[in-house]
Amino acid sequence: MSRVDLIELVRDKVKGLKAYQVENLDEGIKLHANENPYPPSPELLKKIFQRLDELELNRYPDPDCRNLKQAIANKTGAIPEQIIIGNGSDELIQYLMQVLCDEGDTIAFPDPTFAMYGITAQCLGLTPVSFPLNDNWDFEAKTALEILAKNKTRLVFISYPNNPTGNCFSEQEIQKLIEQFDGIVVLDEAYHDFAGKSFLKEMDKHNNLVVLRSLSKIGLAGLRIGYGIFPSVLAEQVNKVRLPYNSNSLSQWVATELLNDFAHVQNQIHSIVEERSRLMDELSKLSNIIAYPSNSNFILFQATNGGEKLFNELKKSGTLLRNLNAHPRLKNCLRVTIGTKQENDQFLDQLRKTSL
Numbered sequence: 118m119s120r121v122d123l124i125e126l127v128r129d130k131v132k133g134l135k136a137y138q139v140e141n142l143d144e145g146i147k148l149h150a151n152e153n154p155y156p157p158s159p160e161l162l163k164k165i166f167q168r169l170d171e172l173e174l175n176r177y178p179d180p181d182c183r184n185l186k187q188a189i190a191n192k193t194g195a196i197p198e199q200i201i202i203g204n205g206s207d208e209l210i211q212y213l214m215q216v217l218c219d220e221g222d223t224i225a226f227p228d229p230t231f232a233m234y235g236i237t238a239q240c241l242g243l244t245p246v247s248f249p250l251n252d253n254w255d256f257e258a259k260t261a262l263e264i265l266a267k268n269k270t271r272l273v274f275i276s277y278p279n280n281p282t283g284n285c286f287s288e289q290e291i292q293k294l295i296e297q298f299d300g301i302v303v304l305d306e307a308y309h310d311f312a313g314k315s316f317l318k319e320m321d322k323h324n325n326l327v328v329l330r331s332l333s334k335i336g337l338a339g340l341r342i343g344y345g346i347f348p349s350v351l352a353e354q355v356n357k358v359r360l361p362y363n364s365n366s367l368s369q370w371v372a373t374e375l376l377n378d379f380a381h382v383q384n385q386i387h388s389i390v391e392e393r394s395r396l397m398d399e400l401s402k403l404s405n406i407i408a409y410p411s412n413s414n415f416i417l418f419q420a421t422n423g424g425e426k427l428f429n430e431l432k433k434s435g436t437l438l439r440n441l442n443a444h445p446r447l448k449n450c451l452r453v454t455i456g457t458k459q460e461n462d463q464f465l466d467q468l469r470k471t472s473l
């Protein structure tokens with residue numbers, strides 16, 4: 118019988134980490150994960166069932182994701198050689214760090230932002246460094262550049278729009294950052310469909326830019342599809358660390374169909390943007406709620422009577438939000454994903470009852 122001390126074998130750096138916690142609800146309204154509340158179109162679902170037969174699930178998927186890359190190329194104007202598919206854009210965040218950083222190097226991002234930049238860095242033995250956002254949830258390039266230089270950082274992540282604050286940072290400041298930084302700026306555009314803004318075009322002028330996108334926010338969260346547009350020379354390097362067959366056949370096929378016939382998703386995006394504006398108006402009417410303007414499919418708000426309490430009461434009545442109270446800059450803050458009209462009404466009803 119073996120009696121190895123398993124924990125003793127684990128790297129100290131990993132022992133010190135906490136697993137990324139994702140709350141879930143079996144029943145009720147899920148407004149915590151920034152998913153699209155609408156399912157894929159009936160036409161797409163029907164095609165999936167018809168196509169399952171032909172997918173040859175006993176075979177490995179296309180390792181180069183050729184059809185999906187072509188669909189992305191058609192939509193974005195990038196060439197397939199610039200595109201890498203990830204099992205979610207999370208995976209591409211990790212690949213970027215693996216390609217550009219040695220153990221002990223730093224990576225940077227504004228704070229508060231998407232937690233996975235810091236978590237992934239720590240998992241790889243890198244040191245996360247942040248530059249604070251101001252009270253408008255924006256940053257100045259000058260301060261960011263000073264922090265990047267001081268820490269000899271070669272990689273900076275900018276969530277555009279920013280999760281969890283919801284806004285797009287000042288274009289001018291990002292532009293300065295791109296122009297004056299001697300490293301790679303990653304524009305993480307996971308939410309760009311809801312903002313109508315992008316830095317993709319800037320890739321023609323600057324070779325230190327990477328744009329990440331995700332299909333998780335627009336309807337395929339369950340299939341885990343993200344993509345990155347890289348300068349071709351960098352894409353070649355990323356392909357060296359990419360795991361073989363990291364994107365499965367079904368996900369590749371459905372994502373290709375969704376991108377090639379985008380009208381249905383575009384309508385869903387319109388509805389979400391309209392609901393965002395209605396939800397924002399309604400939240401602004403509540404005296405104990407401070408809601409922050411959003412370019413995303415979610416809204417960050419502060420509950421002045423206590424965020425933790427509100428979070429728990431909403432959860433008890435069947436609505437799950439994202440609780441951000443643990444972050445020092447986000448005391449009493451919760452993040453609500455824009456749901457369907459019915460879900461938003463139910464959330465507002467519960468909120469009015471609990472927060473007044």
Ligand SMILES: Cc1ncc(COP(=O)(O)O)c(C=O)c1O
Nearest residue numbers: 205206207231280307331333343
């Ligand atoms: C800013 C940002 N980037 C990337 C991701 C990861 O998305 P996925 O791995 O589902 O593509 C998320 C998910 O919440 C996000 O908020």
